[in-house]
Amino acid sequence: MSRSEHEPVRNHMPPAELIGDDFLVSLWRNDFPILQVTVHGVPLAYLDNAATTQKPLNVIDAENHYYRNNNANVHRGIHALSQRATDAFEAARVKVQHLVNAASANEIIFVRGTTEAINLVAQSYGRSFFKAGDEIIVSGMEHHSNIVPWQILCEQTGAVLRIIPVNHSGELEFEAYNRLFNQHTRLVAVTHVSNALGTVNPVRAMIDLAHIRGVPVLLDGAQAIAHMPVDVQGLDCDFYAFSGHKLYGPTGIGVLYAKSALLDIMPPYQGGGDMIRSVSFDGTVYNSIPYKFEAGTPNIAGAIGLGAAVDYLSNVGFDKVIRHEQALLSYATQSVMRVPGVRIIGNALEKTGILSFVLEGVHPHDIGSILDLQGVAIRAGHHCAMPLMKHFGLSATARASFGLYNTKDEVDKLVAAIFHVKEVFGV
Amino acid sequence: MNDLRELYQETILDHYRQPRNFSRPAHANCMASGHNPLCGDQLKLYLQLEDGIIRNAGFEGSGCAISTASASLLTEAIKGKSKAQALDLMSRFQDMVTGHGTSADMGKLAALAGVCEFPQRVKCATLAWHTMKAALEDVHEAVTTE
Numbered sequence: 001m002s003r004s005e006h007e008p009v010r011n012h013m014p015p016a017e018l019i020g021d022d023f024l025v026s027l028w029r030n031d032f033p034i035l036q037v038t039v040h041g042v043p044l045a046y047l048d049n050a051a052t053t054q055k056p057l058n059v060i061d062a063e064n065h066y067y068r069n070n071n072a073n074v075h076r077g078i079h080a081l082s083q084r085a086t087d088a089f090e091a092a093r094v095k096v097q098h099l100v101n102a103a104s105a106n107e108i109i110f111v112r113g114t115t116e117a118i119n120l121v122a123q124s125y126g127r128s129f130f131k132a133g134d135e136i137i138v139s140g141m142e143h144h145s146n147i148v149p150w151q152i153l154c155e156q157t158g159a160v161l162r163i164i165p166v167n168h169s170g171e172l173e174f175e176a177y178n179r180l181f182n183q184h185t186r187l188v189a190v191t192h193v194s195n196a197l198g199t200v201n202p203v204r205a206m207i208d209l210a211h212i213r214g215v216p217v218l219l220d221g222a223q224a225i226a227h228m229p230v231d232v233q234g235l236d237c238d239f240y241a242f243s244g245h246k247l248y249g250p251t252g253i254g255v256l257y258a259k260s261a262l263l264d265i266m267p268p269y270q271g272g273g274d275m276i277r278s279v280s281f282d283g284t285v286y287n288s289i290p291y292k293f294e295a296g297t298p299n300i301a302g303a304i305g306l307g308a309a310v311d312y313l314s315n316v317g318f319d320k321v322i323r324h325e326q327a328l329l330s331y332a333t334q335s336v337m338r339v340p341g342v343r344i345i346g347n348a349l350e351k352t353g354i355l356s357f358v359l360e361g362v363h364p365h366d367i368g369s370i371l372d373l374q375g376v377a378i379r380a381g382h383h384c385a386m387p388l389m390k391h392f393g394l395s396a397t398a399r400a401s402f403g404l405y406n407t408k409d410e411v412d413k414l415v416a417a418i419f420h421v422k423e424v425f426g427v
Numbered sequence: 428m429n430d431l432r433e434l435y436q437e438t439i440l441d442h443y444r445q446p447r448n449f450s451r452p453a454h455a456n457c458m459a460s461g462h463n464p465l466c467g468d469q470l471k472l473y474l475q476l477e478d479g480i481i482r483n484a485g486f487e488g489s490g491c492a493i494s495t496a497s498a499s500l501l502t503e504a505i506k507g508k509s510k511a512q513a514l515d516l517m518s519r520f521q522d523m524v525t526g527h528g529t530s531a532d533m534g535k536l537a538a539l540a541g542v543c544e545f546p547q548r549v550k551c552a553t554l555a556w557h558t559m560k561a562a563l564e565d566v567h568e569a570v571t572t573e
Binding site for chain 2: 040361362363364365366369370373380381382386389395396424425426
């Protein structure tokens with residue numbers, strides 16, 4: 001006999017058994033030491049995972065272990081530590097290759113983060129192959145890091161940006177996207193998941209449409225990579241960019257995936273050590289990929305930490321992550337929606353665990369401060385997506401974003417804290 | 428929650444809900460725009476400056492409770508003051524909200540003293556004052572907190 005036959009479901013809530021797997025989540029929480037800290041004398045409810053995620057012990061330990069036991073420069077030393085460092089660094093590259101199902105580890109370029117990955121493509125690929133009058137398609141829901149590098153490129157080359165419009169639910173208008181293509185279109189650069197709204201874009205269909213016209217596609221995967229399996233070969237995307245720190249890994253390390261055929265024809269992004277095969281004053285021969293794009297001593301510890309984060313997520317399993325985060329999103333959406341005066345911004349059919357909202361009569365910045373004092377950490381602001389905020393006629397929203405370790409209890413704290421905001425402001 | 432009441436005192440909530448001098452004075456002759464890119468606060472501050480004395484002040488724009496209340500209180504506080512007196516008040520206000528000064532002799536502006544416990548909100552509280560300085564210097568370009 002099912003549980004619902006015994007217990008009436010109150011307030012149209014989904015039954016408790018749908019709210020993730022509480023036991024599993026409690027185990028995951030134990031892996032993240034920072035979740036035990038208190039702020040302002042109260043326990044922390046960390047709901048700012050779209051900004052950055054917390055780090056599990058195995059990531060912290062991997063960096064620590066590297067610095068304690070294996071630290072040396074990579075790809076150059078003849079001594080034992082250098083070999084160990086190189087092995088660990090390259091092993092991390094293979095882990096990332098498997099995470100995104102790239103055809104080869106050579107297609108994984110270590111960079112500082114999503115921002116640097118996109119700048120690399122703009123300055124190496126775009127600057128080499130785009131000319132005045134060429135068109136780059138981006139969307140109205142991009143993070144500034146997928147707008148400004150293209151604007152800089154446009155200034156340098158005379159190329160122009162075309163913008164895919166966003167509808168009132170926070171979804172891209174697919175038909176309008178289709179109409180943006182013409183003989184001048186050279187690239188589509190679009191986010192896989194919106195950082196401000198949580199919208200999951202139909203990237204597979206968007207890539208197919210671009211490829212019919214011979215146009216390559218870059219996906220900004222910063223908000224997708226920790227929340228769904230990404231298969232770059234299945235998507236057939238040409239470039240995929242993401243940051244380690246949004247994937248429970250360290251800051252300062254990120255990845256550009258690109259098809260090797262593209263990397264081979266792209267000139268280096270930066271010059272320096274490691275990216276060369278031989279240097280003379282008559283000319284320099286560049287190294288093969290991926291090293292051609294990794295000038296200078298890389299963030300070795302960061303890459304190793306990222307590899308550990310990939311291990312962590314693989315052990316947890318994306319099926320469980322998705323089940324839990326979707327249940328949490330649905331619970332949070334229903335709970336927050338019931339607070340009088342709250343309006344949720346972004347109601348796409350397909351979303352990740354991001355809940356952007358505004359409260360009548362209270363600025364998001366004030367919501368953020370009052371929630372913080374109750375231990376609830378959220379983001380308030382324009383989320384580096386000012387054109388999208390303008391589209392919704394807002395200067396800012398409050399945003400709660402979930403990770404695998406968040407609980408229904410933390411959502412309840414969020415809702416209670418929003419009620420407290422209303423009390424303070426008398427709205 | 429004592430901290431919370433320190434920050435959101437009744438005076439602040441009152442000036443947020445009903446900002447004073449929330450318009451462009453008819454005889455304004457100095458203006459500056461202020462912008463806090465972090466939270467999207469935007470305001471325009473207008474001054475009517477005659478013989479070195481601020482005869483009237485007003486503002487327009489949108490922002491959080493702290494920045495709106497601060498702008499509203501500012502327009503009340505600087506009326507009738509000389510340029511030098513207004514800049515001196517600004518300096519004492521900055522000291523107060525950064526915890527380097529006292530709220531004594533600050534009049535109603537003392538309501539914002541609690542900001543010193545919230546370093547992230549100092550920019551909200553000082554935006555209007557930076558904008559006033561720009562207006563007094565007759566700088567017409569937008570000022571920013573960054």
